[in-house]
Amino acid sequence: MGCDGGTIPKRHELVKGPRKVEKVDKNAELVAQWYYCTLSQEKLSRPIVACELGRLYNKDAVIEFLLDKSSDKAPMAAASHIKGIKNVIELNLTDNPAWNGDKGNTKGDKYDDIQCARFICPVVGLEMNGRHRFCFLKKCGCVFSERALKEIKAEVCHKCGGPFQEEDLIILNGTKEDVEVLKKRMEDRRLKSKLEKKSKKSKAAESVSQADTTEDAPGPSKVKPGKEDVSINSGEKRQIVFSKSTEVNESSSSSGKASKSSSGSTKRSITASERKSEAYRSIFTSHCSAKRSKEESSNWIIHTAYYF
Structure with missing residues (x-):
């Protein structure tokens, strides 16, 4: 206090020589x-x-x-x-x-x-x-x-x-040498991947442009049929229509004949069934002998909700 006794020198001021770097x-x-x-x-x-x-x-x-x-x-x-x-x-x-x-050192005393x-x-x-x-x-x-x-x-x-x-x-x-080698490999790898991506994009663009050019380019000329071809084709169509109409008429006539024959067969089957014996017809429930009279039938009582 007051600088009455001077200052106390420090150790690095008294000791001369290079200062040691802390490791x-x-x-x-x-x-x-x-x-x-x-x-x-x-x-x-x-x-x-x-x-x-x-x-x-x-x-x-x-x-x-x-x-x-x-x-x-x-x-x-x-x-x-x-x-x-x-x-x-x-x-x-x-x-x-x-x-x-850290299981064994929970308290910090180990x-x-x-x-x-x-x-x-x-x-x-x-x-x-x-x-x-x-x-x-x-x-x-x-x-x-x-x-x-x-x-x-x-x-x-x-x-x-x-x-x-x-x-x-x-x-x-x-070490530092290892890191430098790895860094160089990393840069080369990334540069290679960028070049590959660019080449892929360029190839895709070229393929798209080629597709567009093929679509825009004129294709083989399609020759339209002339009047003579149309007349020939029309004659063929008329012949075909005529043949079809004949086939339709033939089919309709054949169908009419078939319907007539079928109606005749049904009439024949009905007459044959009528000629069957009564013994064969009595087997079925539709026969009059299978039906019960009112006296033989039982009386049924229908219970409603108001019965109880």
Whole structure:
């Protein structure tokens, strides 16, 4: 107070020499990369996706980022290359049976083993905690360690059995050199897809234009029949009409004869039925012998609602 005793110098003023740069804790960096979402900084939880540069995200965070179209949206360097949901791949991860999660440390008085990871390699069994290099396939999303690829060399996925190429392999949380290689592949892939789309559009436009030209072009001339053809055709039509009329008359006459013959047959059948014996006719209920007299018939009483 009052600057009566002078000022007390600090240590960096007394000690001469280059100042040491503080190093980032490697364990903390690994935990941030392999246990937390790169976009929302929340714990990774299924469904987990990865971009074409090998960074891990929660799928919900990516969807929220893509749906946010507000002008106040902060630019995210970690997700600037993600233009749509097709730019991320959902990962097919294998659970670690030795991982208990946060069940054992509910009060915060227990030591958390950072080295114990939630997921492991399905082939070798290495834990996905950042100590070992892991990769995934772009086609199927299966995740396994790089050691598994070196020990078991195959052109088929070790987990699902799907075929893959070297370009389909994407390293998770790789070094700067790995990220540069993956970025170049991503740009080449997107440029190729754009060129393919343009070629398809141009082909479709050409096909439409060709169809229009074929419709507008004059086709083969259709020769109309002259007067002579019309006269010939009319003569043929008259002959046909005449033949048809004769056929109709013949059919009507034949139908008349048939009707007459049918009426004669019905009369004959009626006379034959009349000649049948009374014994044969008494079998049926329509015969007079089958009918009862009033004395033989019973008296029926009809009950109405007013009877009771």
